[in-house]
Amino acid sequence: MTPSDDSQLIERCRNGDREAFDELVRRYERQAYNLAYRLAGNYDDASDVVVEAFVRAFQGLHTFRGDANFGTWLHRVVVNTFLDMRKRSKGRQHVSLEEQLELDGDTLTRQIEDTSPGPQELVEQEEREEVLQRAIAQLSPDRRILIVLYHFENLSYEEIAQMLKLPVGTVKSRLNRARLALREILEPSRELFGR
Amino acid sequence: MRCEHFRELISAYIERSIAPPLAAKMDEHAAECASCRAELEGVRELWQMMAEAKRVEPPVSLHSRIMQEVYASVPAAPAPRWWELAWRPRFAFAVAAVLALLALVVWSYNTQSNAIALSVVSGGGSPVSPVAVSTLPTRFEPFLTDDGDLRWMLKMNASHPTSVEVVAGAQAVWSGSVAQETTAVLPAVPQGTVLDVRVVWDGSNVLRAWLPAEISQEQRKPVLVLKQRSIEETLAHIARAYGVPLVLVGETDPLTRVNLESTGVALDEMLTRLAEKLDLQISRAEDGTTVLTAR
Structure with a gap:
């Protein structure tokens, strides 16, 4: 999809054309979902993030410059939505009694939620991917975002630097550290990855 | 070369964006240092x-969900989401009070049985309003064809000929006129799919059903952990986890959020608790499908 195809669609959206937005969503929902999934670590949260991100995108269309790349802009919206939703769910004021009922730590909860209730046995490849995804989910949000943008969304160092408003050198060194951290998390699972 | 430098x-x-002399130094170090080599x-x-x-x-x-939310957000002064309300000073106290009350209820319940912790938060300070239900009586009958495909027979009954469309996701899978005892056979479901079937009648949704792609024979007691789900999502999860069809009739409060933790209980117990908390009426259709009606 070239930017020029999108810009016509976006113009129509700005004029309140619902069908145009429907089409725009169809073009980008898969990409947005993949990004959200890698950031959130599970399918359900990914859906929530994507839905909220598109609502924001729709409401914020008037701030989007027609000549810019919609995909890149949407990337940023998804990342910000993920961070906001994460902040909300962590910062919510629960009465202390209720906290006792919640499982300790995001990781454990996420592990249970990640268990797909399906009778199919996981093939080795899928197991590896699950372990990888869970490891990514254990990174801090900042590191996770870097890893996902570079390795899954295939953005360049420069594109990431632009999106996050950081110097390119900083992005490179932080990404390096994120890779080392990820490797350390995966270390115990080495038998699964023997090549 | 120090290990720290190597790692950087x-x-x-x-x-390969490194200058050859430096790369050579790294090769040297890697030859001597096993841990850096492993790294x-x-x-x-x-x-x-x-x-x-x-x-x-x-x-x-996903697509229909996105569009639904987008359309819902369209009015000039969009209705604030419940979490936005919760953070406005006026409402914070009210929400905290509701949470406190529910937490107390859940906690005291929990001391009796460790199996389920269920809390429901309704949005905007307004209670879940009773719904006037005008429904199209329906019945789902699952069956397996000779090829092992899962099909659903949907039997509907209307007092006068009514135009009905059955939609799964964004796709219409059946449409027609329903009168006395009309039967629709819905298309085959690939293994692992969950059908979200909506009967659109007079332009409004009256029925939603979650039909797992396989009917489980054995009694499942899955561990469930759900946070901040809508009522529909909660029911969809349960249908999938237990492998049973669930049908929801009527409109539920879209702002209500459910927290659910279950260490594994039988389906009947799960549904009874849920119906209590969500103010739904449970009944069973002839084919065994569980029907939940919003009051």
């Missing part, structure tokens, strides 16, 4: 693995 350069080394190999493998990772497919219902 690992990415550049792998990407380098580890990162290299990891890089490769991520490059090969497959794209995931969004769920079938």
Whole structure:
């Protein structure tokens, strides 16, 4: 999809054309979902993030410059939505009694939620991917975002630097550290990855 | 070369963006230092693995969900979401009070039985309003064809000829006129799919059903952990986890959020608790489908 195809669609959206937005969503929902999934670590949260991100995108269309790349802009919206939703769910004021009922730590909860209730046995490849995804989910949000943008969304160092408003050198060194951290998390699972 | 320095350069080394003299120094160090060598190999493998990772497919219902939310957000002064309300000073106290009350209820309940912790938060300070239900009586009958395909027979009954469309996700799978005892056979479901079937009648949704792609024979007691789900999502999860069809009739409060933790209980118990908390009436259709009606 070239930017020029999108810009016509976006113009129509700005004029309140619902069908145009429907089409725009169809073009980008898969990409947005993949990004959200890698950031959130599970399918359900990914859906929530994507839905909220598109609502924001729709409401914020008037701030989007027609000549810019919609995909890149949407990337940023998804990342910000993920961070906001994460902040909300962590910062919510629960009465202390209720906290006792919640499982300790995001990781454990996420592990249970990640268990797909399906009778199919996981093939080795899928197991590896699950372990990888869970490891990514254990990174801090900042590191996770870097890893996902570079390795899954295939953005360049420069594109990431632009999106996050950081110097390119900083992005490179932080990404390096994120890779080392990820490797350390995966270390115990080495038998699964023997090549 | 110090190990610390080596590690800082690992990415550049792998990407070959490093000057040859420096790369040579790294080779030297790697030859002597086993742990740095392992680190380098580890990162290299990891890089490769991520490059090969497959794209995931969004769920079938995602698109309609997105559009629904977008359309709902369209009015000039959009209704604030419940979490936005919770953070406005006026409402914070009210919400905290509701949470406190529910937490107390859940906690005292929990001391009796560790099996389920269920809390429901309704949005905006307004109670879940009773719904006037005008429904199209329906019945789902699952059956397996000779090829092992799962099909659903939907039997509907209307007092006068009514135009009905059955929609799964964004796709209409059946449409027609329903009169006395009309039967629709819905298309085959690929293994692992969950059908979200909506009967659209007079332009409004009156029925939603979650039909797992296989009917489980054995009694499942899955562990469930759900946070901040809408009523529909909660029921969809339960239908999938237990492998049973669930049908929801009527409109539920879209702002209500459910927290659910269950360490594994039988389906009947789960549904009874849920119906209590969500103010739903449980009944069973002849084919065994569980029907939940919003009051």
